[in-house]
Amino acid sequence: MILAASLNSALGSAGLLLMLAATTFGAFSTAWAVIVGNRRVLRQAPVYAGLAFAGAVLATVMMQRALITRDFSIAYVQQVGATTTPALYNIAAMWSALEGSILLWVLVLALFTAAVAWRFHRRRDDPLVGWAMVVMFAISAFFAFVSFGPASPFAAGPPVPVGFDGPGPNPLLQNHILVMFHPPILYLGYVGFTVPFAFAIAALITGRVGEGWLMETRRWALFSWAFLTIGILLGGWWSYEVLGWGGVWAWDPVENASLMPWLTATAYIHSVLVQERRGMLRVWNLSLLVATFALTILGTFITRSGIINSVHAFGAGDVEGYLLGLFFVVVVVSLALIAWRGDRLRSPGAIDSPISREGAFLANNLLFTVFAFIILLGTLFPLFIELIQERRTVVGGPYFDRLSMPLGMLMLFLMGVAPVLPWRKASGELLRQRLYWPAWAGVAALAIAVISGAEGWAPLAAFALAGFAAGSALRQLVLATRRQGWRGFVGRANGGMVVHLGVIMIAVGLAASNSYTQSATIPLTVGVEQSWAGHTFELVRVSETVDQRASVVKAEVLLDGRRVYEPAITKYLKLGQDIGTPSVRTGFTSDVYLTLDGTLRPSPGDTSVTLRVFVKPMIMWLWIGGGLMAFGTLLAAFPNRWHRRPTDPVSAPIERSPSAPVR
Amino acid sequence: MSPARSLNRSVKSLAGWGLVLATLVVLMAVGVTREPAPRTSGDRIDEISKRIACPTCDGESVYESRATASENIRAEITAQVNSGNRTDDQIIEFLADRFGGQVLLVPRATGVEALAWAIPVAVAIVAIAGLFVVFRRWRRESVAAATDADRELVDEALAAQRPPADLDSVFDGSPTASGSGEPAAVAGADGRRDDDRDDGHGEGEGR
Structure with missing residues (x-):
């Protein structure tokens, strides 16, 4: 029996084994040390984290080496490797199929475990940190086991003849640079939520369910959320x-699987503020965090098991049983812990009025969790129908579009009102004063939309609400900078408003592009100019470039008489598949999106092609909005010089009599 | 109260808001009643194909998919639209009959599939009702306010307060960051005690 197919395979497996051993041993010894109070052993936790990280890095380096050297003795390289793949896409080939993407998950998880150990190394005697490390180790051990055993990327493949060449990654994963960034960044977001989850479990175990663990993991949650956001947008x-x-978004099950934890995480980073400020909603915040983590696991299960059809599914492997098991363990253990600590989780205090900052956060949470639930329902619904009626159904984009539109509107409205609300209680007078200029901003946005020709009540309402929300966010930033100078952009509330502005840009971009996209199929002949939707199109020629990897047929189309765009159809020689590659003219207000239509592959030298054209307004707002969200998150996480003294009151007392209005 | 501030107040009174509402209604009316561009057959084909699932690929609509089966359905839709005999909904029903119910991307509103519509509505209602119940309970609880003894305790603690020790590092966040940038000036100038003032802590007070 051959244990390892090659050096790459041997060292890679060894790396995974090292991680598995270090994390398993780390979990047990740290747990034991916390329980009996053995400080000497407790202090070894960072060593295990370091070893596990070293193992994961070794495995990843060996995987990359195997891909670079085209080590076809490894089954995974046979599957995704090809001698003709360009270097960049060859690096990305690691996460272009199931086993390699789990290896990426393992690497990111080991990175986070090591980072937690490093960040908290001064407090490694603290039982809270100890238990958090135990949870991190246990989850790392699970993934290391899956990657070492059932989904090993280093498994030996069947013997291949000399001169064998693999097919290379999926054609869709080797023609755009974004495949380099989208999966790793998305995984940083997914996996990052393990850290707050670990601290939440640790808080439940130690009974220190106050606000301490929350403060510790505030930035971890924030950055994970930001990575998830950027990852989704890059997708x-x-x-x-x-x-x-x-x-940009097709409501595919895999996309839904990334959106669900994003929604619960968004709810979490908002409602956490209520707990920090008022000590309330403890069970709720824990539940949101558990839901976020569990949904990342469930999402991975859904998409990797092939149980639901999706363009992203890698095809059934052996890992789905393990993932489902982990999901159930996470849910059951968390619920049991929450039930066990129920008495300590009862929080003091009460929310006085729904018209208050905390009331708005609750409404936000309601919207986001209902939204997440609807997506879960829609994603799993075909499964449910298949179970009871044994027929295939598809729940697709139009369903989600219809249900998410009212929710999106309500979210925009809330984004307009919430930032001006004070904590505890607001009066009608105060709302009239503070919402006045934001309301005019909404009117102005509506006026701009109407003047530029927008129609239909839904997009118009969305634009008005977006203007209103933007007005509120800007009001906050203006007032804060007027008082604090540049520091008025920094900190959670102000940075959060910059994030809101990004979200609003994305909402406007989605509303406009979903409502006002025009498309047409235009037959083009060389030298004849065609006009449509205010643009002119002229076919210059059809050309072909062939290399070892692929043959690319391009239609050179002169757009508006200014620049040539080259929508193409690429045939990957090893895969024999025709892949259309669009060519896009991007603009601030409108994109022109050119593709070659469908099944008819033109030949070089043809004098006519069939062009499919989309004119999509405001797509660029999505990308700018995403950048603004990332920048805003950085501002929100920026350390603030002014720390509150713990004995300072956090809010002024309100009137004792409930009937007297606060004036 | 300075004249500028009183002007500010009166502008933001009911008259100002009336103007906001009136402009809003007029603009919406203009936008909504605007004659929409006539729907071309291309628009109709796109709209119908967005609601039909590609039978061979995974979860994509015919509009998105470039598979052969989708091209065939798209050709069928084009033929149906161009013949002009059927409405969009009739064409979709026709396709569902011809290719089977699994080509529908939107669950039907009848039978078991109606649950896909009913459950979200039910959940939303339950959630909102739940929120109402919690607020009512909180309102009842919040009647129990701080007693004078509580206040005395707080006063004593504040009086005994030492200059800030390194306790600060315990807190990662700070109220200036966590609350809002609502300046104390806005609230203070109006002569009202406003809860947002606490956001100004750490700025002028206590340090």
């Missing part, structure tokens, strides 16, 4: 630039 961008149907 949309990739879809737009590569898939050729002119859209």
